[in-house]
Amino acid sequence: MQASAAKLKPCPSEIATLLRGETKAISAWSENWNALRFAWHVIIIILGAGSYGAAMGWWRDPQQSFYVALKFPLIILLTTFGNALLNAMLAPLLGLNIPFRQSFSAVVMSNTVTATILGAFSPLIFFMVWNAPEMSAKVVSYTAYNFILLTHVAVIALAGTMGNLRLLQLLTQLAHGPAIARRVLCAWLAGNLFLGSQLSWILRPFIGAPSLPVQFLRPDSFHGNFYETVFNTVRHLF
Amino acid sequence: MNENNPIPPQIPPSDSTQNFTANIPNSPPPPPRSGPRPLGDDPAERIAIPHTFAAIEALLRQPRRLLFQLRQPGAGKLIVSMLFTVLICSAIYGVVAGTFSGGTQLWIAPVKIAAGLFISAAICLPSLYIFTCLSGSQARLIEVVGLLAGLLMLMTILLIGFAPVAWIFSQSTQSLAWMGTLHLIFWFVATLFGVRFMKSGFNYADAKSHAGLNTWIIIFLLVALQMTTALRPIIGKADPVLPTEKQFFLSHWIECISISNDKAKTNARD
Numbered sequence: 420m421q422a423s424a425a426k427l428k429p430c431p432s433e434i435a436t437l438l439r440g441e442t443k444a445i446s447a448w449s450e451n452w453n454a455l456r457f458a459w460h461v462i463i464i465i466l467g468a469g470s471y472g473a474a475m476g477w478w479r480d481p482q483q484s485f486y487v488a489l490k491f492p493l494i495i496l497l498t499t500f501g502n503a504l505l506n507a508m509l510a511p512l513l514g515l516n517i518p519f520r521q522s523f524s525a526v527v528m529s530n531t532v533t534a535t536i537l538g539a540f541s542p543l544i545f546f547m548v549w550n551a552p553e554m555s556a557k558v559v560s561y562t563a564y565n566f567i568l569l570t571h572v573a574v575i576a577l578a579g580t581m582g583n584l585r586l587l588q589l590l591t592q593l594a595h596g597p598a599i600a601r602r603v604l605c606a607w608l609a610g611n612l613f614l615g616s617q618l619s620w621i622l623r624p625f626i627g628a629p630s631l632p633v634q635f636l637r638p639d640s641f642h643g644n645f646y647e648t649v650f651n652t653v654r655h656l657f
Numbered sequence: 658m659n660e661n662n663p664i665p666p667q668i669p670p671s672d673s674t675q676n677f678t679a680n681i682p683n684s685p686p687p688p689p690r691s692g693p694r695p696l697g698d699d700p701a702e703r704i705a706i707p708h709t710f711a712a713i714e715a716l717l718r719q720p721r722r723l724l725f726q727l728r729q730p731g732a733g734k735l736i737v738s739m740l741f742t743v744l745i746c747s748a749i750y751g752v753v754a755g756t757f758s759g760g761t762q763l764w765i766a767p768v769k770i771a772a773g774l775f776i777s778a779a780i781c782l783p784s785l786y787i788f789t790c791l792s793g794s795q796a797r798l799i800e801v802v803g804l805l806a807g808l809l810m811l812m813t814i815l816l817i818g819f820a821p822v823a824w825i826f827s828q829s830t831q832s833l834a835w836m837g838t839l840h841l842i843f844w845f846v847a848t849l850f851g852v853r854f855m856k857s858g859f860n861y862a863d864a865k866s867h868a869g870l871n872t873w874i875i876i877f878l879l880v881a882l883q884m885t886t887a888l889r890p891i892i893g894k895a896d897p898v899l900p901t902e903k904q905f906f907l908s909h910w911i912e913c914i915s916i917s918n919d920k921a922k923t924n925a926r927d
Binding site: 500501502504505507508509511512516610613614617618620621640641642643644646647 | 717718814815817818819821822825826828829830831832835850
C-alpha cells in the first residue's frame with residue numbers, strides 16, 4: 420500500500436493529504452524521494468507564504484506588499500535549507516535512523532502545511548487590511564496597528580503549530596513511537612526557531628512602520644542580531 | 658543498527674516474528690540478557706568501512722559498526738581517515754568562524770581551531786588511557802585512540818551542521834562576546850554528542866566504573882576551553898597572531914564581555 424502510494428504522481432490534491440495528516444501516505448512520500456513532488460511543495464510554500472506576505476505588507480504600501488511576498492517564503496526556504504544538514508545529523512543521533520533526503524522532505528512537507536494555512540488566511544488578512552484605517556506618518560491608529568499585529572501573531576502561530584503537529588505525527592510513524600519523535604521534533608524546532616528568528620530579523624520590515632520609508636531591507640539589517648537586541652532590551656528594562 | 662544510542666529506536670516486533678513464536682508449542686523463554694549486546698553480532702556491523710564518507714555515515718547511523726571496526730586488526734587506517742575528517746571539518750568550521758573578522762582570520766582561525774583540537778586531544782590522550790585502565794576496562798591503546806578520534810569526528814561534523822547558522826550570525830553581528838558565546842554553545846552541543854559516542858564505546862570494553870571517564874570528560878572540556886584562550890584571538894582580529902599575555906579562560910571571557918559592554922554603551926551614547 421505504501422509502495423503504491425509512493426508511486427502516485429504528485430498532484431495538487433496531495434495538499435489535502437498533507438493537511439489531513441494521512442501519515443501512511445506522507446511517510447511513503449518521505450521515503451521515496453520525488454523531485455517533482457519536492458518542486459510542487461516548494462511552489463506551494465512560495466505561493467502560500469508569498470500571498471500571506473503580500474497581504475501583510477499591503478497595509479503599508481503596495482511596494483511593501485511585493486517585498487514581503489518575496490521575503491516571507493524566503494525565510495521559510497532559507498531556514499529549511501540552512502538547517503537541513505544539522506537536522507539530518509540530529510535525527511539518527513537522537514534515535515531516528517532516517518536518511519538525509521527523508522528528514523529534509525519531512526521538514527519541507529511540514530512547512531508546506533504551514534504555508535498552505537497561511538495562504539488560505541491571506542484573503543482574510545487582505546480584507547482586514549482593506550478595512551483598516553490608512554497607515555501613514557500623519558495618522559497612526561495604534562489600536563488598528565496592535566489589532567493587526569496580534570492577528571498576524573495568531574495566524575502565524577496557528578499555521579506553525581499545525582505544521583509541527585503534522586510533522587510530529589509523521590515522525591511518530593517513522594520512529595514507531597512518540598518518545599523519539601518528540602525528541603527529534605524538539606531538536607529540529609530549536610534549530611529552526613533559532614535560525615528563523617535571526618533571518619526574520621535580517622529581512623525586516625514586514626508590516627512596516629509609518630514613519631520609516633518602504634525598503635526591502637533596513638540599512639542596519641546586518642548590524643546586530645535578534646537575540647542581542649532582546650537581551651539589551653531586557654537589560655535596559657532592569 | 659542504532660543500539661548503542663542511549664535511547665535506541667523503538668521498533669515493535671514484526672508480525673512474522675509473533676506468528677513464528679506462536680506456532681512453537683511450549684517454546685522456552687529466551688535467556689535473560691545482561692549488559693550490552695556484543696559488538697559484531699549483527700552481520701551488518703562486520704562490513705568493513707572502506708573510506709572516510711563511509712566512516713561518517715557509520716558514525717551517525719551505525720555507531721556499533723564503527724565501534725566493532727575500531728577493535729579489528731588494521732584499525733589504524735580507519736583512525737587515520739577519521740582524523741583526516743576531523744582536520745577537514747574543523748578547518749571548514751574555522752573558515753566560517755573567521756568570516757566574522759575576515760582578512761587574515763580566514764586562514765588563521767581554521768589553523769587555530771584544527772590545531773587546538775588536535776593539541777587538546779594529544780594532551781588528554783595519556784590521562785584517558787590511564788583512567789580507562791583504572792576503571793578496569795580491557796580497551797587497548799589503539800581502541801582508546803579510536804574512541805577519541807570518534808569523539809572529535811562526531812564533534813566536528815556536527816559543527817559543519819551548525820556552520821550555516823554560525824555564518825548567518827557572523828554576517829549580522831558586530832559583538833565579539835555574542836559570537837564567542839554562540840560558537841561555545843555550538844561546540845558544547847557537538848561535544849555532548851561526541852562524549853556520548855565515546856561513553857557508549859567504553860560500555861563494550863568491560864569498564865567496571867564510569868567515574869574515571871566522567872573525570873576525564875571534565876578535564877577534556879577544561880583543556881579545550883583553555884585552548885581557546887591560549888590560541889586567542891580565534892574570531893577577533895589577530896594582531897599579533899598568538900597572545901603575548903597568559904590568561905585563564907574565565908578571566909579572558911570576563912574581559913571580552915566588559916569590552917563588548919563598553920562598546921555598546923559608547924554606541925548608545927552616539
